[in-house]
Structures are given as C-alpha cells and as structure tokens.
Amino acid sequence: MISIVGSGRVGTSIGFLCVSNGLDDVLLVNRDKRKAIGEALDVASAIPENSKFTIRGTDDYSQISGSDIVVITASVGVYMKDRTENIVLQVRMIKEIAQKIKQYCPSAVVLIVSNPLDVLTYFFQKESTIPRFKVIGIASSLDTSRFRYLISETLSVPQSSISNAIVLGEHGDSMVPVFSRVTVGGNPLFSMIDNRDTITDGVRNYWKKLRNFKSRSQFGIAKNTFDVIDSIVHKKEIIIPASVVLQGEYGESDVAMGVPVKINQNGISEIQKIKLDDTESSSLKKSSVKIRNDIQSIHT
Template identity: 65%
Template sequence: MISIIGAGRVGSSIAFLCVSSGLDDVVLIDRTKDDAIGESLDLANAIPSTSKFSIDATDDFSKISGSDIVVVTASTGVYMQSRTENLSQQVSMIKDIGAKIKQYCPSTIVLIISNPLDVLTYFFQKETGFSRFKVIGVASSLDSSRFRFLISKKFSVSQSDVSDAIVLGEHDISMVPIFSKVSVKGKPLLTLLSDEEKNSMTQDVREYWKKLRKYKGRSQYGIAKNAFDILEAIKNSNTLSVPACVVLEGEYQTNDVAMGVPVKINQNGISEIYEIALNSEESSMLNLSSEIIKNLITSIEN
C-alpha cells in the first residue's frame, strides 16, 4: 500500500500515476477530508478494469498503518519568492507528520516532496530516527529533468540526445547543475557553451519554478512523474539510479546535512550513495550549497 499525505495538485497527480498504472493500493490523506474524498472519487475512475487495486481517502492518519511507502506532499502555504519562505511552519508540520508516520508505520519507506525539501528531509529523519536510507527527498531528479530540457531547447535537439544531465545540492537557489558530465549528441556540453551561456543556464535551472509559476501556478506533473519513478522502482524491486536528497554522513565531504546526491534505489530504499567526479568549480559550488542548507537547519535548531 502507498499512502500519500496531501491531496493537492502534486499528491493527486502522484496518486493518478499509481492507480492508472495499477501499481498498488493508494490511501490519500488530507487535513480537509472532503478534498481527499473528492480527488479519490475522480481517481477511482482511472483504475483499469484489470487492476486489483483501489484508492481510499481520509483525514485519519491511522489508515496509513501497513503502508510500504508514505509520500509526503503536504504544505502549510504557498511560497512566492523562495522555497524557504514558510520554513518554520513547514518544519513544524513535518515533525508532526513524522510523529504520526512513526506511530502507525515505523517500518515504511518515506518520500519527502514538501519544501524546503532538503531541510524537511533532514528534520524528518532526525525526528523519527528512521534509517537515512529510508527517508528520500525527491527533487534533484526534477531539477535534472529541467536541466536536460533547457539543454535540449538551447541546441534544438530532443531530450534523448542529451546524456547525463544531473543537478546536485539544494533544491533551491544554490542547486548545482553538473555541466562537466553532460554530452549533447556525444559532444561534451562544456565545449559547446561560453562561460556566459553556462552561467545563464545555471540561473535558468535555479529559477525554472518561477517561470512555471508565472504561467500556471504550482507545478505538478514533473515532480509527480519523478516521484512515481521511485515508487515504481521500490514496489517492483528494480534498481534506479537517480539524484535524490538524503542525510549525508561523510559523503561529498558533508556531514549532518541532507541534500541531493547520486543514489541507487531499490525495494529497500536507498541501496547506495555514490560519488561522481566533479571539477573544482562544481565541488566548490556543492560545498557552498551544503553550507546554505546547514545554516537553514541551524536557524531552526537555535
């Protein structure tokens, strides 16, 4: 069973992908019960006739008992300029949700979608005491998808012509696109861009969400698909290599901070955190990103 906490755009989009593909039973939980019920009534009609799975809706956290995976998409409000705008309220929320998940399904794997992603992943893991390999923040894969899309638009090629586009670090203003790994139709990306173009693309990746919000409000499909890919890997016992947020204990010369790094995911959660070679500029930017996250964590702890 997959439980999804938050029946808004993102939560309901993830639920749609789960039920329409026949991945597993879904429980949709929202503090406003009627919202969850309304979404579930609609989503129930997307379940294939050949599927044995169902969807339920509630505001009762006890219904998550027995969940293999819990996905947290809940939010206390809308941010407009930075994902950290509602920091203290979001941390309080994640602590409350964490206590309920620990009470009702202490062996589950948890996907954190809510923002600020890195800080909430950190506090959820620390407050619950869950294995760091079972608390997965889903955002860097989305940022990597956006990076790949921008590269494809820049060179008028399909996204399949872009290889190894990956973004690490904070899911916010200090995220680090790893240009040194990317190739476009087999050509190293760094040989195709000037420094000015690289800096401009970095800014475009970091502010992609602002452009999206200008035209449609909050995003939903990209993050839903990236979350679903992880859910599918876990439920089907596949191995997925993807950047994701995890609490680090020495990897990338970082301790006691959660941020996006390359990982492998299987039916048990994160099976491996692996390090890739970065150039000196990328290493410096990633170190700065970890410091920014650490400062946010410290601001709450103090």
C-alpha cells in the same frame, strides 16, 4: 499500500499515476477529509478494469498502518519568492507527520516532496529516527529533468541525445547543475556552449518562470516521484539524484542534500561518488552551507 500525505495537485497527481498504472492500493491523507475523499473519488475513475487496486481518502493517520511507501506532499501554504518562506511552519508540520508515521508504519520507505525539501528531509529523518536510507527527498531528479530540457532547448537538440545531466545540492537557489559530465550526441557539452551561467540560472529559476503562467509545478515532480515508487514496488534499481541525510559522503555530515543515489525496494542502497570539476565542487560546498544554515536557523 502507498499512502500520500497531502491531497493537493502534486499529491493527487502522484496518486493518479500510481492508480492508473496499477501499482498498489493508494490512500490519500489530508487534514481536510472532504478534499481527500473527493480527490480519491475522482482518481478512482482512472482505475484500469483489470486492476485489483483501489484508492481511498481520509484524514485518519491510523489508516496508513501497513503502508510500504509514504509520500509527503503536504504544505502549510504557497511560497512565492523562495522555497524557505514558510520554513518554521513547514518544519513544525513535518515533525508532526514524522511522529504519525513512526507510530503507524515505521518500516515504510518515506519520500519527501514538500519544501524546503532538504531541510524537511533532514528534520523528518531526525524526528522519526527512521534509517536515513529510507527517507528520500525527491527534487534533484526534477531539477535534473529541467536541466536536460534547457540544454535541449538551448542547443535545439532532442533530449534523447543528452547523457549524464545531473543536478546536485539544494533544491533551491544554490542547486548545482553538473556540466562537466554532460555529453550531447557523444560530444562534451562544454564544446557547444560559451558558459554555464545562463543555463544554471534557468534551472534555478525554472519554477519562477513556470509560475508566471500557472500557480505551481505539478506534473514534473509527480512523474519523478512516481518513477521512484515504481522502482520500489517492482523491485528494480533506479539511479537518480535525491536528497538524503549525509554521514561523511561528499565531505558532508549532519545535513541533507541532493546526491547521486541508487534506489531499490528497500530505499537507498548506495550513495554514488561522481567526479566534479573545481567549480562544481566549490558550488556544492556552498550549497551544503546554505542548507545547514537553514537547518540551524530552526534550532535557534
């Protein structure tokens, strides 16, 4: 069973993708029981006729017992200027959810989607004591999708011609698009652009531009999260950037941030080490400092 905590647009979209693709039974958990039930009733109409799975809604955490995967999309409110706006309330929320998951399904693989992503991934893992490789923050893969899209738009080339685009670090203003590895049609990206600043700013502020036209992002993060769920359910490996609590990798410890990982049915099987240029290494260090400062602001 796949349990999704939070029945807003993102949580419901993830549930829709799981159900319409016949992955597994889905449980929507929401503090507003009527909201969870209503969304489940709506998504249920997308169940394929040959599927043996269903979807339900509840406000009762005990029903997540036995879940193989738990996705957390819950939020205490909408942020407008920065993903850390509601950090204190969000950390309090994630700790409460962590206790529920520790109680009812401590062996589940947990996917964190709520913001501030890296801070919440860190506090969930510490509060739940679930092994760090089974607590995965899903966001850097979304930033990577946006990075690839902006390269495509800048150069007027199809995304299929772009290889090795990746974004590391914070899911926030200090995220680090890695230009040095990108090729377009087999040629280095650096041979096609004057500098990296415009695209970097575009990736970091993508959500702000999107919000000029709609209330918040929905489908991109839902698809990126679904891809991870699909890899776990079908026991196939996927390599993406994702946030995980680090213990020495990339020279960082006691912080969670986006790094390249290999995921299989058990969660993260490997943190991959990739070569960065000096600018990217320096930016990644600054990003880790930003996340650590946000984490420490909760301790004081």
